[in-house]
Amino acid sequence: MEKSEAKQVLERAREMWDAQEWLRSAELYEQVLAHYPDEDLSAIWWYDAALAHKFLRNWAKAHELGREAAARSPRGEQDPAFWNLGVAATIQRDWATARDAWEGFGIPMPEGEGEINGAFGPACVRLDTGGEREVVWIQRLCPTRGRVMNVPATKGRRFGEIVVHDGEPTGERRYNGQSVAVFDELLLFESSSLPTLHVTVSAPDASDIDALVTSFFAQDFGAEPASSFHTLCACCSEGRVDWDEANVPTHGGSQSVWLAAPEAEARQLLETWATGDGRGWNGLELFG
Template identity: 85%
Template sequence: MEKAEAKRVLERAREMWEAEEWLRSAELYEQVLAHYPDEEPSAVWWYDAALAYKFLRDWPKAWALGREAAARSPRGEQDPAFWNLGVAATIQRDWATARDAWEGFGISVPAGEGEINGAFGPACVRLDTGGEREVVWIQRLCPTRGRVMNVPATQGRRFGEIVVHDGEPTGERTYNGQSVPVFDELLIFEASPLPTLRTTVNAADASDVDALVASFFARDFGAEPASSFHMICACCSEGRVDWDESGTPTHGGSQTVWLAAPEAEARQLLDAWAEGGERSWSGLELSA
């Protein structure tokens, strides 16, 4: 490919990029890169092609081209080529490459080999399953993975599943004075074995409901009373939400509680809780 032709192909690749024709754009970049992999601007071409495959959720291609982009990018300067490679390598379970990518970006990860399971603090993830969108809290295990710490109301989703999220925040939540980002989910990395159950509880006051939630979390299970959910519009969800002010407080009375636990253990915990005062429960069933 002559340089004049390469220039025309690059212009077309950028046009396709602006039109969000990701596959065609990436293919055109690859045509040029096959002949000019190490020109001065080639790092940008590798990056754009890898990013296009990321948008397409073609993780093997995002990983392969991302490695080329990162190899031509400065280390330790938070270059996005390393971030995108870290995401793609994580999804491919290429832990050696993922570890090197995070270090290249400028993030320290726990020493060792294999899967990264660190303590990267809390964050929120916006689940997206066929149009249903729900923001849940996670405990981050690495820069791009986190364990879901709520019992989701969205059908088919579970407490304890591990999700991969994108790196650009699309919202903010504050709780007890701490501000955390909201990331968009990319995919479920590891399913949770815990089923989602639903029951109706009657409690004298909020402290009784809090005691029920605490008893489940003490066993590494989950519990989510209906009074802890609140609905907000998409625009507000992508902005800053103060959980202390906007969150609906837990209350007593009768309400639905979603539980994440094996049914037998859930019944035992509910029975033990009901013995603690003016408390009762009924109608335990799998959540649809």
């Protein structure tokens, strides 16, 4: 391919990019890169081709092209080529490449080899399943993976599952003075074995409901009373929400509670909790 022809192909690749024709754009970039892999601008072409496949959720191809982009990008300067490679390598479970990519981006990794299970702090992830959108809290295991710490009310989603999220924040939550980013989910990385149950409980005071929640979390299960959920419009969800101000305190009376636990253990915990004065429950059933 002559350079004059390559220039025309690159122009067409950028046109396809602007039109969000990701596959065609990537194919055109690859045509040029097959002949000119190491030009001054090649790192950008590799990056754009890899990013196009990320948009297409073609993780194998994003991983393949992302390695080429990162190999031509400066290390330790938060170059996005390393971030996108870290995401793709994580999804491909190529832990050696993922570790190197995060280090290349400028994020220190825990010592060791294999799967990254560090303590990277809390964040929020916007789950998206079949058009339903729900923001949940996660504990981050690496820069792009986190364990869900709420009991989702979205059917098919579970407490304790591990999700992969994107790197660009699409919202903010503040809780106890701490600012936490909201990221969009890319995919479900590892499912949870804990089923989601639904029950109606009644109790005199908010402290009784808090005691129920605490009893489940003490067993590494989950419990989410209806009063802890908040419905937001898309605009508000993608903005800043101060959880201390928005949070409706847990209240007494009768309300629904979502539970994450095997049914037998859930019944036992509910029975133990219901020995308190004025406490009761009914209608325990599998949710979804």
